[in-house]
Amino acid sequence: xxxxxxxPACTGQFSQLFLDYIKQKPLLSPFFNVYPQIKNFESLTxxxxxxxxxxEVLHKALEKQYEGLQVxxxxxxxxxxxxxxxxxxxxxxxxxxxxxxxxxxxxxIVSTINLAEQLKAAYPPYHFVPxxxxxxxxxxxxxxxxxxxxxxxxxxxxxQKGPVGDFQLDQSxxxxxxxxxxxxxxxxxxxxxxxxxxxxxVRKYVHHLFGERGLLIVDGNDPDLKALFSQVIxxxxxxxxxxxxxxxxxxxxxxxxxxxxxxxxxxxxxxTEKGLRERIEIDAHGQYRVLNTDIVFSRxxxxxxxxxxxxxxxxNVVLRPLYQEMILPxxxxxxxxxxxxxxxxxxxxxxxxxxxxxxxxxxNFAMVLDTAIQRKxxxxxxxxxxxxxxxxxxxxxxxxxxxxxxxxxxxxxxALKKIFDLAQEKAVGLDQTLEGAFQAGKVRASxxxxxxxxxxxxxxxxxQTVHIRQRMEIHEYLNPGGSPQERVENFMRFYxxxxxxxxxxxxxxxxxxxxxxxxxxxxx
Numbered sequence: 001x002x003x004x005x006x007x008p009a010c011t012g013q014f015s016q017l018f019l020d021y022i023k024q025k026p027l028l029s030p031f032f033n034v035y036p037q038i039k040n041f042e043s044l045t046x047x048x049x050x051x052x053x054x055x056e057v058l059h060k061a062l063e064k065q066y067e068g069l070q071v072x073x074x075x076x077x078x079x080x081x082x083x084x085x086x087x088x089x090x091x092x093x094x095x096x097x098x099x100x101x102x103x104x105x106x107x108x109i110v111s112t113i114n115l116a117e118q119l120k121a122a123y124p125p126y127h128f129v130p131x132x133x134x135x136x137x138x139x140x141x142x143x144x145x146x147x148x149x150x151x152x153x154x155x156x157x158x159x160q161k162g163p164v165g166d167f168q169l170d171q172s173x174x175x176x177x178x179x180x181x182x183x184x185x186x187x188x189x190x191x192x193x194x195x196x197x198x199x200x201x202v203r204k205y206v207h208h209l210f211g212e213r214g215l216l217i218v219d220g221n222d223p224d225l226k227a228l229f230s231q232v233i234x235x236x237x238x239x240x241x242x243x244x245x246x247x248x249x250x251x252x253x254x255x256x257x258x259x260x261x262x263x264x265x266x267x268x269x270x271x272t273e274k275g276l277r278e279r280i281e282i283d284a285h286g287q288y289r290v291l292n293t294d295i296v297f298s299r300x301x302x303x304x305x306x307x308x309x310x311x312x313x314x315x316n317v318v319l320r321p322l323y324q325e326m327i328l329p330x331x332x333x334x335x336x337x338x339x340x341x342x343x344x345x346x347x348x349x350x351x352x353x354x355x356x357x358x359x360x361x362x363x364n365f366a367m368v369l370d371t372a373i374q375r376k377x378x379x380x381x382x383x384x385x386x387x388x389x390x391x392x393x394x395x396x397x398x399x400x401x402x403x404x405x406x407x408x409x410x411x412x413x414x415a416l417k418k419i420f421d422l423a424q425e426k427a428v429g430l431d432q433t434l435e436g437a438f439q440a441g442k443v444r445a446s447x448x449x450x451x452x453x454x455x456x457x458x459x460x461x462x463x464q465t466v467h468i469r470q471r472m473e474i475h476e477y478l479n480p481g482g483s484p485q486e487r488v489e490n491f492m493r494f495y496x497x498x499x500x501x502x503x504x505x506x507x508x509x510x511x512x513x514x515x516x517x518x519x520x521x522x523x524x
């Protein structure tokens with residue numbers, strides 16, 4: 001593939017807060033720790049206070065999570081290396097989308113692995129492990145139960161409830177799988193058909209795709225890891241301090257004119273058990289209620305639950321980043337534009353608990369152009385930045401440049417105005433009352449010309465039908481269903497015709513270059 005890039009601002013896909021962050025606007029400096037540049041990571045290695053005890057807990061948890069999965073020497077080494085104080089992680093996270101979901105899932109992981117390799121080259125004394133954090137505790141099944149390929153949506157219907165990572169790959173899934181088995185690579189078949197749960201299957205296919213590059217897959221839904229988070233669970237339940245801190249930070253961002261991405265609650269925890277993940281709220285009587293259930297705890301009961309079963313508490317979007325940073329020796333988090341922005345609301349919570357705030361990096365953003373769409377782009381002479389124009393904006397400009405004559409009838413309108421003005425001047429000399437009649441006549445005549453101008457423009461559109469249709473096809477290719485390609489298309493759209501697709505992404509992506517990448521396929 002051939003790579004080019006454009007400024008993210010020209011794409012119309014990013015919030016002003018995100019754009020100001022990557023442009024290093026000084027007014028945002030209080031909202032993060034260090035800006036993501038290679039030279040700034042040294043301070044992060046010096047500041048990460050990750051205890052030997054936490055490293056041992058993480059090491060044992062990962063050994064347990066990888067049980068039953070055939071791992072290479074490299075993977076075993078990566079897990080073992082986490083016990084060393086000279087090992088750090090760089091992390092991305094994502095939901096357990098079926099068959100990887102949209103393209104940007106792949107982009108996230110490639111960006112993360114590339115960052116680990118760049119850091120190793122820049123800081124040889126240290127070891128850097130790329131991590132994919134499985135969002136196994138999320139319970140919004142409708143967000144992850146499908147994938148889209150070549151314009152078609154493939155969806156698994158299930159009535160299971162609770163954390164999606166625990167969903168059983170039951171008969172309903174196997175029936176769904178039979179319908180798509182002919183279009184998916186064999187490694188997906190091995191991952192899904194040989195697994196009991198969705199978490200297990202996702203670990204297997206992600207390991208197949210990226211294990212040889214040193215990626216480790218971490219599932220935070222783990223009793224031993226949750227025990228390290230007990231202090232935060234208590235403070236969130238009893239003092240509600242995270243809510244207060246995030247709310248204050250959010251208000252400061254809003255005072256600067258930025259919009260919030262997340263909204264903290266008084267309690268930012270879910271209660272989980274098999275088939276259940278529901279929010280916890282405190283009622284007027286000081287009891288802790290699990291919404292949409294009959295489960296109620298007194299303060300004493302819920303305190304005991306935190307001590308004995310911390311895994312029954314699941315952090316929401318406000319606390320999940322803090323949980324991640326408490327159980328990983330992490331230096332950087334790579335996410336999408338919304339993720340980067342909402343992390344900026346969270347720094348005071350990290351400061352309060354004495355947890356280092358990581359470098360925040362946007363993942364690489366990209367669109368892939370196959371050879372057929374490149375031909376259409378070439379025929380219309382579109383530059384890279386013009387690919388992000390709306391069709392209407394492009395059409396207006398294109399028709400003006402390629403019309404057989406000026407369909408706005410600007411000269412004719414000016415000539416008509418002069419005729420009326422000249423005639424009015426003569427007539428008014430004869431009778432002052434005629435001025436209004438000439439003015440009204442000029443307005444009526446101008447409206448007639450404007451109506452004719454519209455008819456001429458439509459005629460010009462009909463003459464340019466082929467080009468306009470091609471431009472609409474380009475727009476639909478780049479924005480299927482109205483959303484950017486990377487948020488819709490599955491990576492199999494390109495991988496099935498080129499098994500080197502992911503390898504080429506490794507070669508072309510730079511995690512510290514925040515421009516929007518355009519990749520032009522030069523084969524197939």
